[in-house]
Amino acid sequence: MTQMNAEPMNPVPASSDAVTLKVTGLRTHFRIGSTIAKAVDDVDLTVRQGKTLAVVGESGSGKSVTSLSIMRLLAPSARIIDGTMTFKRRDGSVVDLARANNRVMRKIRGGEIAMIFQEPMTSLNPLYTVGDQIIEMIRLHETISRADARSRARRMLELVEIASPEQRLDDYPHSMSGGMRQRVMIALALACDPFLLIADEPTTALDVTIQAQILELLRRLQHEMGMSILFVTHNLGVVAEIADDVAVMYAGKVVEQAPVRSLFKMPRHPYTKGLIACIPDPARDRDETGRRRPLSPIPGSVPSVTNLPRGCAYADRCPLTVDKCRVESPPLIAVETLHSTRCWRHEDV
Amino acid sequence: MSATDRTNETLLSVRNLVKTFHIGKGLVQAIAGVSFDVRRGRTTGIVGESGSGKTTIGRCIMRLVEPSGGEALFEGEDLFQASNKRLRDLRKRLQFIFQDPYSSLNPKMKVADIIGEAIDTHRIAKGGARRQMIGDLLERVGLDRDHDRRFPHEFSGGQRQRIGIARALAVQPDLIVADEPISALDVSVQAQILNLFQSLQTELGLTVVFISHDLTVVEYLCDDVVVLYLGRVMESGRAEDIYGNPRHPYTRALLSSSPLPDPERRRERIVLKGDIPSPLAPPSGCVFRTRCPAAIDACAKTVPPIEEVGEHHTVACIRHQDLPAWLPAQNQTKEIA
Amino acid sequence: MAVSVAARSTRTAGIAKILRERKPLALGAALLLIIVVLCVFAPLFAPYDPNKLSIANRLIAPGADHLFGTDEFGRDVFARAIYAGRTSLMIGAAATIFASVIGIALGLVAGFFRRTDVVIARVIDAMMAFPDILLAIALVAALGPSAATVIVALGIVYTPRLARIVRASTFVIRELPYVEAARALGVPTWRILYRHVLRNLLSVIMVQATFIFAYAMLAEASLTFLGVGVSPDIPTWGTMISAGRQYVGQADWMTVFPGLAIILSVMSLQLVGDGLRDLLDPRLRKDL
Numbered sequence: 001m002t003q004m005n006a007e008p009m010n011p012v013p014a015s016s017d018a019v020t021l022k023v024t025g026l027r028t029h030f031r032i033g034s035t036i037a038k039a040v041d042d043v044d045l046t047v048r049q050g051k052t053l054a055v056v057g058e059s060g061s062g063k064s065v066t067s068l069s070i071m072r073l074l075a076p077s078a079r080i081i082d083g084t085m086t087f088k089r090r091d092g093s094v095v096d097l098a099r100a101n102n103r104v105m106r107k108i109r110g111g112e113i114a115m116i117f118q119e120p121m122t123s124l125n126p127l128y129t130v131g132d133q134i135i136e137m138i139r140l141h142e143t144i145s146r147a148d149a150r151s152r153a154r155r156m157l158e159l160v161e162i163a164s165p166e167q168r169l170d171d172y173p174h175s176m177s178g179g180m181r182q183r184v185m186i187a188l189a190l191a192c193d194p195f196l197l198i199a200d201e202p203t204t205a206l207d208v209t210i211q212a213q214i215l216e217l218l219r220r221l222q223h224e225m226g227m228s229i230l231f232v233t234h235n236l237g238v239v240a241e242i243a244d245d246v247a248v249m250y251a252g253k254v255v256e257q258a259p260v261r262s263l264f265k266m267p268r269h270p271y272t273k274g275l276i277a278c279i280p281d282p283a284r285d286r287d288e289t290g291r292r293r294p295l296s297p298i299p300g301s302v303p304s305v306t307n308l309p310r311g312c313a314y315a316d317r318c319p320l321t322v323d324k325c326r327v328e329s330p331p332l333i334a335v336e337t338l339h340s341t342r343c344w345r346h347e348d349v
Numbered sequence: 350m351s352a353t354d355r356t357n358e359t360l361l362s363v364r365n366l367v368k369t370f371h372i373g374k375g376l377v378q379a380i381a382g383v384s385f386d387v388r389r390g391r392t393t394g395i396v397g398e399s400g401s402g403k404t405t406i407g408r409c410i411m412r413l414v415e416p417s418g419g420e421a422l423f424e425g426e427d428l429f430q431a432s433n434k435r436l437r438d439l440r441k442r443l444q445f446i447f448q449d450p451y452s453s454l455n456p457k458m459k460v461a462d463i464i465g466e467a468i469d470t471h472r473i474a475k476g477g478a479r480r481q482m483i484g485d486l487l488e489r490v491g492l493d494r495d496h497d498r499r500f501p502h503e504f505s506g507g508q509r510q511r512i513g514i515a516r517a518l519a520v521q522p523d524l525i526v527a528d529e530p531i532s533a534l535d536v537s538v539q540a541q542i543l544n545l546f547q548s549l550q551t552e553l554g555l556t557v558v559f560i561s562h563d564l565t566v567v568e569y570l571c572d573d574v575v576v577l578y579l580g581r582v583m584e585s586g587r588a589e590d591i592y593g594n595p596r597h598p599y600t601r602a603l604l605s606s607s608p609l610p611d612p613e614r615r616r617e618r619i620v621l622k623g624d625i626p627s628p629l630a631p632p633s634g635c636v637f638r639t640r641c642p643a644a645i646d647a648c649a650k651t652v653p654p655i656e657e658v659g660e661h662h663t664v665a666c667i668r669h670q671d672l673p674a675w676l677p678a679q680n681q682t683k684e685i686a
Numbered sequence: 687m688a689v690s691v692a693a694r695s696t697r698t699a700g701i702a703k704i705l706r707e708r709k710p711l712a713l714g715a716a717l718l719l720i721i722v723v724l725c726v727f728a729p730l731f732a733p734y735d736p737n738k739l740s741i742a743n744r745l746i747a748p749g750a751d752h753l754f755g756t757d758e759f760g761r762d763v764f765a766r767a768i769y770a771g772r773t774s775l776m777i778g779a780a781a782t783i784f785a786s787v788i789g790i791a792l793g794l795v796a797g798f799f800r801r802t803d804v805v806i807a808r809v810i811d812a813m814m815a816f817p818d819i820l821l822a823i824a825l826v827a828a829l830g831p832s833a834a835t836v837i838v839a840l841g842i843v844y845t846p847r848l849a850r851i852v853r854a855s856t857f858v859i860r861e862l863p864y865v866e867a868a869r870a871l872g873v874p875t876w877r878i879l880y881r882h883v884l885r886n887l888l889s890v891i892m893v894q895a896t897f898i899f900a901y902a903m904l905a906e907a908s909l910t911f912l913g914v915g916v917s918p919d920i921p922t923w924g925t926m927i928s929a930g931r932q933y934v935g936q937a938d939w940m941t942v943f944p945g946l947a948i949i950l951s952v953m954s955l956q957l958v959g960d961g962l963r964d965l966l967d968p969r970l971r972k973d974l
Binding site for chain 3: 467
């Protein structure tokens, strides 16, 4: 279990930290008519045990498809073409999620890896009570009486700080607010004490004060339950709040992965640097007279994954582009322990 | 008359705006008496979460939605009393920018026609001068003037939003109400549009009402801020006062909830309890009291009056003097539990 | 700043590609084109005068001289068929136009002006309550059989179909931000209805219109067959089938060929309608 107080001053942790999930070379392609969308194109990720990995990217980056690939919940038009996703299971055995058969995946989903989604409105079945949904989930993975499952469900609602949990078990999703539904989803996800929680933009659709509550809740639950979290988001502020490690995605690839402090203090990819510079920061954006400095946006827009350019996908928008960038796509290079980047000119960033 | 001659003069004064909706058999007061001033040449931010009524306020000012009560004095004239005929002329002075760049442009119209419609409706220019004007507007918002023959779906989200801005600028308005204009865009594109707003304000002396739920953006762009909760103003004032010395517990909670893109710095953490109450059943007295960390019994009994706590700085809280001093974001080497 | 171009601007290249990829639509369109061309330019294609009586040549089976054979008066069935086609197509088209104009008007007004909707929606419902053929029979019985009566009758019958769709779509479009934007600009209401609402409804209307055209043609044939349609001396496919009834077993070609003409016309219209709907639907969703 992680410590709750002092964070080590040296942000590079020991490499003997156990790893819950290691994704290597993942490629997930969609087939739309006659075109192929390379939504995920050679992605490497590492989720350390008991830690939170934030996967951050804008639209078209492939971050959601990555999390769906891990859970093998892809649409029929998508296929995992390549790569391994090594998951360390509860009993210590190791399985490659990319190759596991359906029976094994069904056991893992919910029981060992759980997922929460962005839209709590549509992720809960409107026809069943909240209690029924949690109980069903529990009984799918464990042989347990209905009464026992119900009391566990109630405890889960308490865990996620829902008031009057006994009554709430018999409520339907539509009678709850967005924030409460998200809590129910978290309760549902944690009901079987999963090893790994995948959270796909869980707070994006919520109001900012509710978002703060949910992030706080997740942080607390992680400390209490010792689980690892893979948190997908587009919001760098949320990343700074909640992540231990960060993977930045762009156009289907991970362009930088690093511990959170290293990422923000010393980004080694021009996209990461550009993204951080885009966000208004009160300390940085006012000059001495108090007047506003213009932000430094990234020019252009994200390329379509159906039509990726040769070489580095970021070349068109990058201030450091040289000829090599347009010809050859850079591989993921380790610049420090646990800090890697996909840039030919990472030293100049 | 240049913008600088008349800076700080009040351009729009909203007084006791009320908007009630009939939902089934119930009555919802989306806006329950909101008053604020918009000063010329400045950007006024209206911030709030769901149920705050911020979007409805923008639409009421534009008379896209008919207000139920109150007045909106635009250079002394009440917008809410304007006849349809007068309204048409007023539409030259006030314009609106929408949130969704994907549905705020008619997909079947070329860009030139979309912007041209604004020009034609108010007969601003014809023929060659009109074509020239459209090109100028496109360039002003950072687009290529030769792309006026294209359709909206040929542009990216950020570019479509620029087209929407160009359309609003076409009538040469004095005031622009922008309803969450960047929320639907990617982060890297948001910065582009923010810069555009900045430069337009400087170059044209535009007065902007910027509606948003994103406090970081409002802090960056806005000169004055109005904080709303459940259809009521909690606090309003200049940006430096709101962000530097917030006097309402809700404002403080909002500020502390906005995550900073820096793992080293943390704001003082105020996490509110509970959910936003339903507008169908707002709490008695101060509507914020159900979640307020500083609430006392008296808060349920009376609606807090709006008090002035500084120059242009007002707050609606009976306990604003009792709150502890506000700490700016701290450098943290330890993680707060 | 790079502009991402999502669609090619050359229209003709686009249309050719669409037709290549969507075979049913291409087939329907081709068939429809052939039928329309044959009928509209009947004078050019008819080998004989359709009204020329020739007792000597009566009831000849289809062959080299008479492609579709001759009828009981010796008239060439092929020539009659394509001339009759003109009338049938014309009636179908007229009924469709009638239904469209009134249906669009009703639907737009009801959809856009909420206060009128209460009344108009009920009117549309009332019109829909009548079964097609019965209403047509009643009207024709009251007003006497003629092409005009049939057109009016069918037009009334099909108006609600279009009105409902236009009304429902108008409800949706009315709430879209670009309509609100037009209001915010001060664009007058009639212009909003025309430029913003109607223009975005065209694809939906086109699809419905092709279906109505098909139903109208079928209905006209049925009505005439039943004796309550166009008067029997005007050649339409319906009258030809009606007249050929007595000769079934003897000279099947008198009924088969006009029947086939109806089937092919209706089928081609349906194919075009379906194809258009599939083509325009996802694009509509993407644009909206």
